[in-house]
Amino acid sequence: MSASQSAVRSRAEAVKVSRTFDWMILFTLFFVVLGGYHIHYMLTGGDWDFWTDWKDRRLWVTVAPIVSITFPAAVQACLWYRYRLPFGAVVCVLGLLLGEWVNRYLNFWGWTYFPVNFCFPSNLIPGAIVLDGIMLLGGSMTLTAVVGGLAWGLLFYPGNWPIIAPLHVPVEYNGMMMTLADLQGYNYVRTGTPEYIRMVEKGTLRTFGKDVAPVSAFFSGFVSIIIYFLWHFFGRWFAGTSFVSSENI
Amino acid sequence: MKLLKDKVAKLSFVALLAASSAAMLYTPTAAAHGEKSQAAFMRMRTIHWFDMNWSKEEVKVNDTMTLSGKFFVFQGWPETVDKPEVAFLNVGEPGAVFIRQGSWIGGQLVPRSVSLELGETYEFKVLLKARRPGDWHVHAMMNVQGGGPIIGPGKWTTITGSMRDFVNPVTTLTGETLDLETYNLENTYFWHALWYALGLAWLAYWIRKPMFIPRSIAIESGKANTLITATDRKVGMAFVAGTIAIVATAMTSTNEKYPITTPLQAGLLRGMKPFEMPAKTVTVKVEDATYRVPGRAMQMTLKITNNGDSAVRLGEFNTASVRFLDSAVLEDTTSYPDDLLAEDGLTVSDNSPLAPGQTRTVQVTASDAAWEVYRLADLIYDPDSRFAGLLFFFDEAGKRQMITVDAPLIPVFI
Numbered sequence A: 001m002s003a004s005q006s007a008v009r010s011r012a013e014a015v016k017v018s019r020t021f022d023w024m025i026l027f028t029l030f031f032v033v034l035g036g037y038h039i040h041y042m043l044t045g046g047d048w049d050f051w052t053d054w055k056d057r058r059l060w061v062t063v064a065p066i067v068s069i070t071f072p073a074a075v076q077a078c079l080w081y082r083y084r085l086p087f088g089a090v091v092c093v094l095g096l097l098l099g100e101w102v103n104r105y106l107n108f109w110g111w112t113y114f115p116v117n118f119c120f121p122s123n124l125i126p127g128a129i130v131l132d133g134i135m136l137l138g139g140s141m142t143l144t145a146v147v148g149g150l151a152w153g154l155l156f157y158p159g160n161w162p163i164i165a166p167l168h169v170p171v172e173y174n175g176m177m178m179t180l181a182d183l184q185g186y187n188y189v190r191t192g193t194p195e196y197i198r199m200v201e202k203g204t205l206r207t208f209g210k211d212v213a214p215v216s217a218f219f220s221g222f223v224s225i226i227i228y229f230l231w232h233f234f235g236r237w238f239a240g241t242s243f244v245s246s247e248n249i
Numbered sequence B: 001m002k003l004l005k006d007k008v009a010k011l012s013f014v015a016l017l018a019a020s021s022a023a024m025l026y027t028p029t030a031a032a033h034g035e036k037s038q039a040a041f042m043r044m045r046t047i048h049w050f051d052m053n054w055s056k057e058e059v060k061v062n063d064t065m066t067l068s069g070k071f072f073v074f075q076g077w078p079e080t081v082d083k084p085e086v087a088f089l090n091v092g093e094p095g096a097v098f099i100r101q102g103s104w105i106g107g108q109l110v111p112r113s114v115s116l117e118l119g120e121t122y123e124f125k126v127l128l129k130a131r132r133p134g135d136w137h138v139h140a141m142m143n144v145q146g147g148g149p150i151i152g153p154g155k156w157t158t159i160t161g162s163m164r165d166f167v168n169p170v171t172t173l174t175g176e177t178l179d180l181e182t183y184n185l186e187n188t189y190f191w192h193a194l195w196y197a198l199g200l201a202w203l204a205y206w207i208r209k210p211m212f213i214p215r216s217i218a219i220e221s222g223k224a225n226t227l228i229t230a231t232d233r234k235v236g237m238a239f240v241a242g243t244i245a246i247v248a249t250a251m252t253s254t255n256e257k258y259p260i261t262t263p264l265q266a267g268l269l270r271g272m273k274p275f276e277m278p279a280k281t282v283t284v285k286v287e288d289a290t291y292r293v294p295g296r297a298m299q300m301t302l303k304i305t306n307n308g309d310s311a312v313r314l315g316e317f318n319t320a321s322v323r324f325l326d327s328a329v330l331e332d333t334t335s336y337p338d339d340l341l342a343e344d345g346l347t348v349s350d351n352s353p354l355a356p357g358q359t360r361t362v363q364v365t366a367s368d369a370a371w372e373v374y375r376l377a378d379l380i381y382d383p384d385s386r387f388a389g390l391l392f393f394f395d396e397a398g399k400r401q402m403i404t405v406d407a408p409l410i411p412v413f414i
């Protein structure tokens, strides 16, 4: 399309069209990411994110950040290198959390009546803001991967602790001690989720005694760095224009 | 080629939309009506449930009922199913319509998974508190790791009242009494709302200015560095510092508010106490067993020997929770679910008392529509066409003994 045949006739009109385009892209991006990220997170993080009695100090802390840094890394790669827009991680996590809340509220609670205080999603926003902030301030993929990835892993547990701590208060129940979260899992019968598939407090970090959460968080941070690199390149590749046959784009 | 690419693009977009709606519509499995579709051999040769009792047929919200009985862990456990070394006593119900207030095997509370021994009988009890009104099919259920759910008999139970009145009071070890149904809900909403708002604020800061086309053009023309202003950097620093500060203070204040917390509790419970069944004085040998497809009847030839000191009669054959009774010997007084009870389904060619020391070979027929309704007849299509079940004999004093049978089954199609 040559300039003489432009669809817009004035600069003001061009600005208006460009802005309309902004909203359309953002809207589409938000919902496409919501769908893809949500499915991905359910398949990889699954039960760890669904139930409070899976949110332990070892595996949840380790698994959730590792599998959730994926989409933020990829979308950041696209938005930063093509547009210098540092909100890739935040837009992903906002999409994911909206999808999760809709699902947990309407289906887990509205359809199967699991109390919301038992099946709410994990909070990923602190890590996302820091990841985007570091991308903005450093402007470098390597720095974001190393510092941001580590921060992503480290911020996860403390970012969720104010929400789950009240559920880790112990109770004595028929002669056994358990946390309120364990009790939720016991009281609110899940036919398809028997107790033994619960993967909590398993692993070889016993030597760290009760301070196992920070160790898990560091480990999670290190793996998040690697996953960040990997998904960053997925994002780069996906944001390429080589799919389109026209040469001048 | 272009057309193809367009199509692929369109299709992947549709797939993503479908995926997003699928994810949002995901509901954890709650229904419990897999009982009939489960392979017949799973129900016949794994866990045999008997002496089942549902203490009430109608329960008000907040009232409790007990589901109790015994289960025999079949010694001829099929090779294709993992042994119940890690098993969990569950309840088959459509979601948490009843909450499980307690569950016991042999008197031991079993909120966790347990290890069961083949050939042993266990006594169990589940205390259920009514939560959601409706008519519900309530089953006993044993989940076996590597074997899946093994569903016991189910009975229709009615819950009346309103779920709004449901409460689940719990007293913690720190002395606080709370309602677990709604506990911590406001706190959860508060933190999620706060963080979501902060995320939106970050997004809003960036999207208020023109985004994609002008910024893309600027980068293409080598002016990428002009896109991030000094203010942008300051805002970025404020957000990062603010996030870390909020996380740190929230963490500290939470620890002050909840100084005592414990990790989630998990771990396998071993050494479940088996139930002592009365000593067996009767021996049974299965000479042959056939299933007559057109007649919906199973026929077995049994060689029964009485080594005891009291004459015995066969009263019941129980397989996959279906009870075939000889009403002349045994009548059900526990209001066992109708569809699983064949009150006169057991015919014995000679069921006169078998005197001590005697041996008799009899034809036993177990016939009922349940063979079809509960798809037990599908047994003949199983990879290992065997049947198994429990025989209950009664002596003159009414004392019961349980004998297990396990033998190949030959189908008869004509």
Ligand SMILES: [Cu+2]
Residues within 6 Å of the ligand: B032, B033, B035, B137, B138, B139, B154
């Ligand atoms: Cu049922």
